[in-house]
Amino acid sequence: MPELLFPIAALTLTFGVLIPALTLISRRVLARRRRTLSWTEFGSNTTYAWLVAPTLLPLIWLLSSALHQAEPSSSPRICLHDHGASTICADNAMLLGALLIGLSAWIVRVIWQAWPRHTLDRLPATDPRIGRIQRLIAREPGLQAMRVVVVRDAEEPLFTQGFLRPQVVLDRSFMDDADDAMLHAALLHEAAHIRWRDTLRYLLSRVCLGLNPAGALLRADRDHWRAAREALCDSEAVHMGGQPLALAQGLVRAARFRRDTATLNSAAMLCGHHLASLKLRLAILMQGPTRPGRSPGYAVLALGILAVLVLPHLESFDLLHAFHMGVERLYPPSR
Structure with a gap:
């Protein structure tokens, strides 16, 4: 014993x-x-x-x-x-x-x-939308390393998935409804998520709070942190050259196109989950976001x-x- x-x-x-x-x-x-x-x-x-x-x-x-x-x-x-x-x-x-x-x-x-296991119905390489995205990426140095997949009927209009090699998933309906300025700003937003490995950080926080016997005490703060991450990525997108008004329009249109997000707990999504945080992000964009600081x-x-x-x-x-x-x-x- x-x-x-x-x-x-x-x-x-x-x-x-x-x-x-x-x-x-x-x-x-x-x-x-x-x-x-x-x-x-x-x-x-x-x-x-x-x-x-x-x-x-x-x-x-x-x-x-x-x-x-x-x-x-x-x-x-x-x-x-x-x-x-x-x-x-x-x-x-x-x-x-x-x-x-x-x-x-x-x-x-x-x-x-x-781990993302949902089936992505990708558009063929000959689809003109693929060429449009490739031209946008080629014009922006901050996007050239990004992996973008254009699909039919995605769970979200635009999101980043994957932990080791993240990729951006773009819904064709959202793409058809967005102009180049909106897409450029939205992709810069996702590039900020990729730069900070947010999908991996979301997963680690989920594991830590799941193992923690008192993890429920920190869940509200974790949700608040995730919502604030979206606003910080908005700020980074603007300071990388995205237009604030175009990004705000993209957020509104993405919120209109959203679908079931139950399978995307560890994804980084353009429009987030909460209407209240979306309103705050739009207000910050209209006022002019400050440059993100280091901590x-x-x-x-x-x-x-x-x-x-x-x-x-x-x-x-x-x-x-x-x-x-x-x-x-x-x-x-x-x-």
Whole structure:
């Protein structure tokens, strides 16, 4: 039984204490950011870091700790019980590894559900719409690396899908109703999503909040961040050369053409999901969007990830050892 107590305690501490505690802290910080920042500024990298860090950092710590427990040099130093031929560290590492594999299987299931599998009825290469898009892309340096597919009856008028090699899906009906200025501004908007890997970030936030026992506390902030991302991509599109009025007209026409979006939870869509946020975006475009600024969120998150990866393996850092011995003291020494 002592061999089981440590991994159970580690998982209980991770999911029952650390993740919920960090989630409460993150919720308070995000509430303050919503009060002090503009609606658009809430879509920054710093906001995203606060959304995923409460789950990501403890899970990486758990994984790194499990690897540390498998190190042969760790066994005699931190085990208080005599476990005979086997070492508690190796047993714990195996059990923690099995549980982490279970978590990984759940993550793979979420990714599989979110992965785009809907059939795209592409137009033939000879269709004049294909030539029109190719000419638009050729005239704009910021679009030349973009992969655009024109299809019949897409789920959304214009959206970006895919996590590793994103592509833009354009509905032919929306394309027929939009002039070149609208299409140019809309494609620049999607280029901003691709530049920031938003489809991948949407997926990671969905996984983190799904694994988080207190993830429901952050869902409203995640939705707010996604809506603000659309406004930030509008701003980037304008500062890359898109016409604000043309982009606003494209947003209105895209909202008119939208269809069922139930299968596009991890896609980046031109018109978004909420009418209220669409109205705000139109108002910002008419007033003149400000240039998007930089935020230190990713740098701080990267430092946090590096810390939780390295600290369990440092001999001078005794937190993991103290926790292990504290758990073992719950059982009397074997006689």
